[in-house]
Amino acid sequence: MARPTGSDSIKDGRGVAVADFNGDGRLDLVMNNNNETPVLYLKRP
Numbered sequence: 464m465a466r467p468t469g470s471d472s473i474k475d476g477r478g479v480a481v482a483d484f485n486g487d488g489r490l491d492l493v494m495n496n497n498n499e500t501p502v503l504y505l506k507r508p
Contacts, residue, residue: 478495485491489506496502 477497479492480495481490481492483490484493484503485505487506489508491503491505493501493503
């Protein structure tokens with residue numbers, strides 16, 4: 464299910480937060496990875 468949305472990752476994900484991070488009215492998500500930089504996925508129209 465993640466691959467079609469572009470949110471698949473081989474990193475060691477440890478947490479996910481869902482919010483409207485860019486203020487456009489759509490929910491986005493940020494994934495925290497073990498010993499890696501967090502990844503922000505923005506919802507596009």
